[in-house]
Each structure stands twice: as structure tokens, then as C-alpha cells.
Amino acid sequence: MPELPDVEVFRRYLDSTCLHQCIAEVETLDEGVLAGISSRQLRSKLKGQQFQRTRRHGKYLFAGVHEHLWLVLHFGMTGYLKYFKDCDGAPRHTRLRVDFRNGHHLAYVCQRRLGEVGITNDIERLVAEKGLGLDGLNADLGIDSFKSLVGTARGSIKSALMSQRRLAGLGNIYTDEILFQARVNPRAKANRLTDGHLERLFHSVKDVVETAIQAKAQPGDMPSTYLLPHREEGGVCPRCGGSLRHEKVSGRTSYYCPRCQGTT
DNA sequence: ACATTGACCTGAGAGC
DNA sequence: TGCTCTCAGGTCAATG
Numbered sequence: 001m002p003e004l005p006d007v008e009v010f011r012r013y014l015d016s017t018c019l020h021q022c023i024a025e026v027e028t029l030d031e032g033v034l035a036g037i038s039s040r041q042l043r044s045k046l047k048g049q050q051f052q053r054t055r056r057h058g059k060y061l062f063a064g065v066h067e068h069l070w071l072v073l074h075f076g077m078t079g080y081l082k083y084f085k086d087c088d089g090a091p092r093h094t095r096l097r098v099d100f101r102n103g104h105h106l107a108y109v110c111q112r113r114l115g116e117v118g119i120t121n122d123i124e125r126l127v128a129e130k131g132l133g134l135d136g137l138n139a140d141l142g143i144d145s146f147k148s149l150v151g152t153a154r155g156s157i158k159s160a161l162m163s164q165r166r167l168a169g170l171g172n173i174y175t176d177e178i179l180f181q182a183r184v185n186p187r188a189k190a191n192r193l194t195d196g197h198l199e200r201l202f203h204s205v206k207d208v209v210e211t212a213i214q215a216k217a218q219p220g221d222m223p224s225t226y227l228l229p230h231r232e233e234g235g236v237c238p239r240c241g242g243s244l245r246h247e248k249v250s251g252r253t254s255y256y257c258p259r260c261q262g263t264t
Numbered sequence: 265a266c267a268t269t270g271a272c273c274t275g276a277g278a279g280c
Numbered sequence: 281t282g283c284t285c286t287c288a289g290g291t292c293a294a295t296g
Binding site for chain 1: 266267268269270272273274275
Binding site for chain 1: 287288289290291
């Protein structure tokens with residue numbers, strides 16, 4: 001699930017539920033999700049503190065205790081957050097639970113355990129270490145930098161858009177949506193695209209990401225002109241009414257409309 | 265140096 | 281019902 005829009009929705013969820021509450025306890029239920037820190041260390045860093053603010057870079061979410069201490073959350077393919085009361089139990093596959101003094105809890109849930117939780121004292125350094133590119137919503141991302149980041153890849157445009165080193169935040173689902181909106185074939189070679197194609201893609205990145213966040217990243221709440229609600233076996237193109245096709249492109253299942261996105 | 269593939273993990277759903 | 285197989289919105293190390 002969690003691509004940039006999903007993680008941004010998680011960030012706002014955390015903001016609206018957990019900020020400025022005293023952390024009474026931190027329970028790691030599965031050590032396997034911890035990266036570079038023990039459950040004991042994590043507890044001692046967070047206990048008695050409060051989350052003051054949040055940030056996000058690509059698919060990474062940061063909850064800040066103070067300027068030089070951030071909880072790092074990455075969600076893999078199946079992760080999400082759930083804020084719940086005492087009386088309701090933690091969701092299944094809760095890997096980490098933060099207990100607040102007000103009797104509420106924040107669960108980090110991750111069924112497939114492909115996500116990770118850690119600590120950093122410097123977000124910029126972590127971003128550099130992970131080799132993440134500019135965030136897809138970064139205001140500094142202009143058409144020129146987009147062209148030089150994405151339009152120079154030798155492989156498919158699909159893999160260029162998904163590369164977290166070029167642009168941070170796009171995954172399989174939203175990349176398909178962006179390609180559909182811009183009418184570009186997922187297999188098209190990135191460095192053979194015209195300026196017109198790249199400009200359409202650039203605007204689609206912004207449009208799709210912002211629209212998805214507004215829809216709280218719920219596929220059912222996306223505009224019906226989007227590919228996403230039709231992205232399934234036997235799905236029909238919302239633009240031309242033709243049959244959608246799906247095939248593997250750089251290892252990931254890609255849905256597209258062969259008529260609207262025909263040219264490679 | 266860059267791009268693509270396979271492995272990592274678990275569970276849901278399809279097909280028999 | 282119960283088994284097996286395939287696939288899933290991510291990322292990294294190994295391979296081409």
C-alpha cells in the first residue's frame with residue numbers, strides 16, 4: 001500500500017492523533033522490524049517524551065521528539081498506523097505499540113514485515129545515506145530538474161519513475177496512474193521521450209499525488225477518470241472504453257491502456 | 265555505471 | 281475442507 005500519498009495520509013493521521021502526548025511506554029512486539037536499534041534502546045529514547053512534529057520524505061515518515069531525535073517509520077508493502085483506545089485491541093500484525101499516558105495507543109502494523117522502524121538524529125543524513133532523490137511533492141522539483149532526473153534513464157520510464165534515487169515516493173500503483181494520465185507507455189525508454197512527454201509526466205506526478213492525498217489515498221475515492229478504480233483483470237479504460245492490459249515491466253505488474261498509451 | 269532479477273516475508277484468494 | 285500455487289502498492293544484493 002504505502003507510497004508517497006499513503007504515507008502523507010499517515011503523517012496527517014499521526015499529527016491529528018498523537019502530537020504532544022506523553023509517551024508512557026513503547027512495546028516492540030516483533031524485533032524483526034527494528035533497524036539499527038534494540039527494543040530496549042527504542043524504549044529508553046521515547047519513554048517520557050512527546051512527538052512534537054512530523055516530516056516525510058518519499059515513503060519515509062519521521063515523528064520528531066526534538067530537533068535531533070526522530071522516530072523513523074517505513075511501511076514496506078503492507079504497513080500502516082492505527083491509533084486506538086484501551087478498550088479496542090491492537091490490530092493483528094501490530095509490530096510496535098506506543099502507549100500514551102492518556103490511555104490511547106499508536107500501533108505500527110506490518111503484516112509482511114517488509115517495513116522497518118528506527119531512529120535518526122538527522123533526517124538529511126538519513127536521506128543521503130539511503131540515496132533518496134527529491135521528494136515527489138518538493139516545491140524545488142521543477143520541470144528542468146525533472147527532465148534531468150527522469151528523462152536521462154536508459155531503461156523504461158516506469159522503472160525511472162519508481163526509482164527512489166531519482167524521485168522519492170512513487171511506487172507501482174501511482175506510477176501506473178501517472179503514466180496513464182500522461183498517456184505514456186510504461187515500456188517507453190525514458191531517454192527517448194520527447195520534451196512534450198516529459199512535461200506531461202511532470203504535471204501528472206503533481207496532479208496524481210495531490211489528488212490521491214485529497215482522496216485520503218482510498219482507491220474508491222479517486223476520480224472515475226483515473227486508472228486506479230479500473231485497475232483489475234478485465235478492467236476498462238475510463239478514457240476510451242477499450243480493454244486495459246497488464247504485463248510485467250521491470251518486474252512489476254503494470255496496467256495500461258494499449259490504445260491511449262500505445263506509443264513506446 | 266547503470267539496469268534488471270531474485271530473495272526477503274506473510275497471508276489471501278484461486279483452483280483442484 | 282484442505283492442499284498447493286500464485287500473487288501482492290517495497291527494497292536490497294547479486295547479476296547482466
